[in-house]
Amino acid sequence: MTTPAQTERQPVRPRTSAGEPVIEAARLTKVFGPSHESAPSRRLLASRWGSRSGSRQVVAIDDVSFSVASGELFVIMGLSGSGKSTLLRMLNRLVEPTSGELRMDGRNVAALTDSELRDLRNRKVNMVFQHFALFPHRTVLENAAYGLHVRRVPAAQRLERANWALRTVGLADRADAFPGELSGGMRQRVGLARALATDAEILLMDEPFSALDPLIRREMQDLLLRLQHELRRTIVFVTHDLNEAMRLGDRIMVMRAGRVVQTGTAAEILSAPADDYVADFVSDVDRSRVLTAGAVVREPLVLANEADHPRDVLRLLGNIEAVGAYVVDGDGRLLGVARHDLLARATESDSSLRECLCDEYERATSDTPLSELFSLVDKGIVPLAVIDGNGKLLGVLPRAAMLAALTDPRKVVHA
Structure with a gap:
């Protein structure tokens, strides 16, 4: 028989069982400003604004480090201007880091040649945008197959894969439609199908549901959770919506003014906010729907x-x-x-x-x-x-x- 002093406490199981790190970022920094200027000084980083030779630099991302495990749905959350979208674009070098190190599967992304970077974007990493980024003159099926078209996959193979992706997101019956004939939620499903069709291991999602009506947004969240349960992709998801972050994220990284304020599960952030900013941020969340037994x-x-x-x-x-x-x-x-x-x-x-x-x-x-x-x-x-x-x-x-x-x-x- 045991009493509390003798009973070893069991750890709480995470919602999903994540694997080894796929993405590893160390001290990433991004400074926008005249190209002839060097990386900012420590004093500039501390203030976020500075002046050199009469010009100004803006520190958008400030010394950010994090890792994302295989099969994890990792959410980057923050208000407008927090740097979350800039950081997401740094992961596939749509935005070049000013300093720091980024690795995917152990490879230094900054050291990739132009050919290797194109291959990374075409095969390993795919992006889902807020405003769909569909070709209006192409059918739904053609849009879904476009990433494979760029990769020069044979026509029969890419159409088979695109049809599978459309069935997966519930749009098999709209393959011959054009984007203009679809609702916003359907167009976002096409964007998601295009990403799935390429079989990319990593999905980067930049506020993909923020332009949708609340009910459609909820449906898309449900779809993403179902797909993640079935396919277990590694997803980095950017949002400014706290409830969306709490609902989707295995872990959440809260950003403010280009810096990381706190990283943890939804329950950890609700239970032990890192500072008053996070505490105020989560004050209106329905804790009963986030905290678990x-x-x-x-x-x-x-x-x-x-x-x-x-x-x-x-x-x-x-x-x-x-x-x-x-x-x-x-x-x-x-x-x-x-x-x-x-x-x-x-x-x-x-x-x-x-x-x-x-x-x-x-x-x-x-x-x-x-x-x-x-x-x-x-x-x-x-x-x-x-x-x-x-x-x-x-x-x-x-x-x-x-x-x-x-x-x-x-x-x-x-x-």
Whole structure:
């Protein structure tokens, strides 16, 4: 039998299982200004504005470092002027860095020749733009196949691939239409199909849904999440919309004035904002839809093993005036709850702990949003159990802990 001091805490599982870093950026900086001027001084970087020889330079990206794992949906978020779109364009050198290092799959992107850079853009990295960037005189199918056309893929192969991409985004029946005949949401689906058709490993998405109506935007978010679940591309997604970032991102990097303010999961940013700027930024977010059971899980006050004696469990329950304790097997899998009256009977009959079990409890997985748990948190005789996919007990979710997480983000305790 274990008490909180003896129980090793289980880590919260991330929403997706990301692989090794695909994109690695180290101290990236971008300065806009007269081309004859050198990289800015430290003082200029600190102030973001400076003057040399009567001219001015603007520091758009200021000493930014981050990495993106294989299969991760990484969101760069910030208000207008934060540098997020400039940073995104630096990843495929549409904007050349002033200084710093950028690697993709270990290759130094800055050192690529023009031919190697074209190959990177045609095969490994594809971009989805805010305003669709479709050719109005080409059909939907031709637009979807355009990246393969540039790559000089044989016609039959590129049309087969483009048709697959259109089916994937739900536009198979509009292949012969022209962009002008489509709604905004459909045109953005074509842009996404074009990126998917090239089979690029990395998708760069620059506020792709911001021009859409709210309902269509939600549909496109749903589509992207479904595609990411099925295809597991590496995606860098830029947005100024906090709710969109919280909904989509495996991790979120918050930018302000060209610098990184905080990087973390949605729950981490909500629970422990790095500064007042981030705290103000997230103050209006519905935390119950972002925070999950795993972010608020607590260790049970009493946790029993199936080999423990009922008398010992009953004594510990008496010390904390509780009516039940969770019981796990030798692998930590949840077996049930030992109720106090059943424990009392077992001490008289010398029964085993397994004979004291009942199912008067509720359970949830660690990735369940708190919004789905309000009706369950008070139902059992013990706090709601938080389990993993294998049925192992990660901890419990008392009502008080959930309320504290929703009202004061700095009180959330991470498992």
